[in-house]
Amino acid sequence: MQAREALPLLQVDGVTLAFGGVRALSGVGFGVQPGSITAVIGPNGAGKTSLFNTISGFYRPTGGSIRFEGRDITRVPAPQRARMGLGRSFQNIALFRGMTVLDNIKLGRHAHLKANVFDALFYLGRARREEAELRRDIEERIIDFLEIDHIRHAPVSALSYGLQKRVEMARALAMQPRILMLDEPVAGMNREETEDMARFILDVRAEWGVTVLMVEHDMGMVMDLSDHVVVLNFGQVIAQGTPAVVQADPEVNRAYLGSGDVGELRRKLQAAANANATVGAA
Numbered sequence: 001m002q003a004r005e006a007l008p009l010l011q012v013d014g015v016t017l018a019f020g021g022v023r024a025l026s027g028v029g030f031g032v033q034p035g036s037i038t039a040v041i042g043p044n045g046a047g048k049t050s051l052f053n054t055i056s057g058f059y060r061p062t063g064g065s066i067r068f069e070g071r072d073i074t075r076v077p078a079p080q081r082a083r084m085g086l087g088r089s090f091q092n093i094a095l096f097r098g099m100t101v102l103d104n105i106k107l108g109r110h111a112h113l114k115a116n117v118f119d120a121l122f123y124l125g126r127a128r129r130e131e132a133e134l135r136r137d138i139e140e141r142i143i144d145f146l147e148i149d150h151i152r153h154a155p156v157s158a159l160s161y162g163l164q165k166r167v168e169m170a171r172a173l174a175m176q177p178r179i180l181m182l183d184e185p186v187a188g189m190n191r192e193e194t195e196d197m198a199r200f201i202l203d204v205r206a207e208w209g210v211t212v213l214m215v216e217h218d219m220g221m222v223m224d225l226s227d228h229v230v231v232l233n234f235g236q237v238i239a240q241g242t243p244a245v246v247q248a249d250p251e252v253n254r255a256y257l258g259s260g261d262v263g264e265l266r267r268k269l270q271a272a273a274n275a276n277a278t279v280g281a282a
């Protein structure tokens with residue numbers, strides 16, 4: 001929890017996105033505070049992936065603006081946004097499956113360094129040595145942190161789904177992001193894998209100082225981990241605030257009722273509330 005409101009690290013204002021006649025996003029606005037864990041939730045088709053793709057620059061919004069560290073990035077191309085510090089994972093894992101874990105992580109790092117190729121040429125020998133050392137340091141720190149040392153030389157295709165998700169997080173971290181965007185980080189995971197991932201998300205903030213923005217369907221996890229929750233429905237923000245505020249919002253309940261998800265949502269919200277009451281605030 002932050003002691004006071006700082007300037008948002010990421011500010012989304014009035015973002016609108018249309019695919020032909022389909023309005024995927026309509027005037028979406030929210031801020032991500034530095035050091036926070038912010039979650040975007042909503043029923044299927046609410047616009048969560050479209051929003052993520054717009055923030056990371058894969059989609060160009062038809063209206064509105066996105067500011068990152070105070071700078072307007074609405075028209076900045078996706079690779080540049082990544083180098084500026086917007087790292088992300090994908091709903092359907094986007095790793096190179098035939099390559100090893102380590103090579104996938106190296107690729108994340110490479111994307112980060114690409115902008116400095118010409119600078120590096122100037123300093124050639126020294127810069128290259130320093131870069132190689134730094135690169136190794138970062139890779140080792142990430143491998144150690146995510147507890148994936150034992151699989152570093154394994155091809156990604158041989159790993160369980162949970163481990164692949166962890167490697168994807170490692171690759172995103174290798175870019176040394178200021179904000180880590182996680183698209184359904186625990187989708188398809190069993191309970192143990194989910195708990196591991198929740199711990200990594202909390203630790204990534206605590207130990208690496210990385211701000212987290214995630215899309216997630218697992219309500220227990222969202223309510224446990226998040227400082228701020230943004231609820232989308234039909235491409236609009238229908239509620240946002242702390243987990244407690246969002247859980248109490250009648251429109252949120254109606255949105256899930258309309259989608260047929262309400263039984264599941266209520267059960268999970270109740271479980272999360274009970275757990276919070278027992279454990280106290282995180």
Ligand SMILES: Nc1ncnc2c1ncn2[C@@H]1O[C@H](COP(=O)(O)OP(=O)(O)OP(=O)(O)O)[C@@H](O)[C@H]1O
Binds near residue numbers: 045050
């Ligand atoms: N590439 C696309 N072309 C056309 N329509 C799209 C495209 N991507 C998304 N949409 C539409 O935009 C709306 C929002 O979809 P989006 O995938 O962003 O929702 P979501 O909240 O991520 O859903 P889910 O939880 O199922 O992943 C939907 O009506 C969807 O059909």
